[in-house]
Structures are given as C-alpha cells and as structure tokens.
Amino acid sequence: MSHHPILWTFRRCPYAIRARLAIASAGVKVELREILLRDKPPxxxxxxxxATVPALRLADQVLDESRDIIVWALEQNDPHHLLNMPREGWDLIGENDGPFKxxxxxxxxxxxxxxVDPQIERGKAAAFLINLDAQLRGQTALYGNQTTVADLAIFPFVRQFANVDREWFDAQPWPSLIVWLDTFMQSEAFAHVMTKYARWSEGDAPTWFGG
Known part of the structure; x- marks a missing residue:
C-alpha cells in the first residue's frame, strides 16, 4: 500500500466535499480514489x-467520519486558521449534520x-437557514470575517439545499446567506475540490490530491 493516506470520495457528496476542502486547505498530500456510491468497490x-464516503485510510487507522478527517488534516497544517473557532461552532456543525441534514x-x-410532508420539512430547513443568515449579517463568515471550520463544514449542505430549487431559495429573506453561499461557490478553493476525476479501478496509477 502507498505510504500516503488514501481518501475514498464521491465528488458530489457534501460530506466528501468538506473533507476535500480541509485537506486542500492543509496542503496534505493524499491519494484520491473516486467511487460511485451505487457500485462500491470491494x-x-x-x-x-x-460503507460511506469520505473514508481516509492512514497507516495505522481509518477515519470514517468527515469531521474527523477535517480535524486530522488541519491539525497537521492550518495556514488559514480554520480551527480558530469558538466552541459553539462545533455545536452549529452538529445542528447542520443532524436536524438540518x-x-x-x-x-x-x-x-x-x-x-413525510416535504413542505413541512422545507420549513424546518428554512428555520436553520434563517438563523445562519442572522449570524452572517454584517460579516463575511459565520464567526466574524475569518472563515472557520464551521463555514467549510456547513457550506456544502446549504449548497445542496439551494440546488433543490434555486429560484425559491433566492427569493427567501436571507440575503447574507445567499452572498455567503455564492462567494463560496465562486471561490478557487471550491472549483479545485470539485475537479472531476475518473472513477477508481484496481491497478490504476495513483491520483494525487491536496499537497
């Protein structure tokens, strides 16, 4: 096995997106293996x-949760100070990963x-987003003007929700949230982690990512 960590991922998965964002920010070199969720390789x-992405194979362990992968990457190198976040940031990520998701x-x-009534569920999701918008008012990130892990971890899920019906999303009373979302979506960092890679097959030459 390669001495480099191996990251199993699926391009559109929001959990995998945030893991790739953290790895790219840290500049940690990993072997990226893109898979199809409907046809998972042995x-x-x-x-x-x-059996979910992302999964990171290290020399001595496997990290099977995106939050653990984020922390692992940024504890090695955090040039943008993403971990400089108040404790409540982790609680907000938990709310995103639980009720909002x-x-x-x-x-x-x-x-x-x-x-389940999808209109009622959309209303539940909207309540979370209204709170995010209030938190973003007058600043560019969830905790001031410095992007933190909370922004990186929550953004892919807000993007996924917005893409369900972008016209409806843009008509809602959350202007600060829309600016925040669009700024992320137009960033070089997001374009980088959304690069399309060929599906991994046994025997392929390694695809390197991050470092």
Whole structure:
C-alpha cells in the first residue's frame, strides 16, 4: 500500500466535499480514489466500516467520519486558521449534520419518505437557514470575517439545499446567506475540490490530491 493516506470520495457528496476542502486547505498530500456510491468497490468496503464516503485510510487507522478527517488534516497544517473557532461552532456543525441534514433529505428526496410532508420539512430547513443568515449579517463568515471550520463544514449542505430549487431559495429573506453561499461557490478553493476525476479501478496509477 502507498505510504500516503488514501481518501475514498464521491465528488458530489457534501460530506466528501468538506473533507476535500480541509485537506486542500492543509496542503496534505493524499491519494484520491473516486467511487460511485451505487457500485462500491470491494477495496472501499474493506476500508470503510460504514460503507460511506469520505473514508481516509492512514497507516495505522481509518477515519470514517468527515469531521474527523477535517480535524486530522488541519491539525497537521492550518495556514488559514480554520480551527480558530469558538466552541459553539462545533455545536452549529452538529445542528447542520443532524436536524438540518434530516430536513434537507426529506425535502430533496421526498419520494423516499412517503409519510413525510416535504413542505413541512422545507420549513424546518428554512428555520436553520434563517438563523445562519442572522449570524452572517454584517460579516463575511459565520464567526466574524475569518472563515472557520464551521463555514467549510456547513457550506456544502446549504449548497445542496439551494440546488433543490434555486429560484425559491433566492427569493427567501436571507440575503447574507445567499452572498455567503455564492462567494463560496465562486471561490478557487471550491472549483479545485470539485475537479472531476475518473472513477477508481484496481491497478490504476495513483491520483494525487491536496499537497
């Protein structure tokens, strides 16, 4: 096995996007392995106990949660001081990953949840976003004018929600949130982590990412 960490990822997955953003910010070199979630290769399933992306294979352990991968990368190198965030930032990420993500899924994939009203779920998601907008008023990031892990970790999910119905999203009373989202989406960092890579196959030459 390569002595470099191996990152299993899927380009559009918001959890994988935020892990790639952290790795790219840290400048840590990893071997990137792009997979299809509907056709997971055996080598990936042998790595990830949860069978979900992202999964990072290190020499002595596997990190199977995106938050753990973010912290691992930034603890090695954090040139943009993303970890310089108040404790409540982690609580906000938890709210994003819990109630907001649930409401997002119920809105985006309504056909999978026949007993759930997608309009009610969209309202639940909107309540979280209204709070984000209030927090962003008068500043460029969630905690002042310095981007932190909270921005990096929450942005991909807000983007996914906005893409469900961007016309509706842009008509809502959250102007600061829209500016924040669009600034992220137009950034070089986001363009970099959304580069399209060929699907990984056994025996392929390594695809390097990050460093």
């Amino acid at each position: 080598a990936f399933l042998e790595t990830s106990a949860s 649930s409401a997002l899924d119920h809105t985006k994939y309504a056909s999978r949840y026949p007993g």
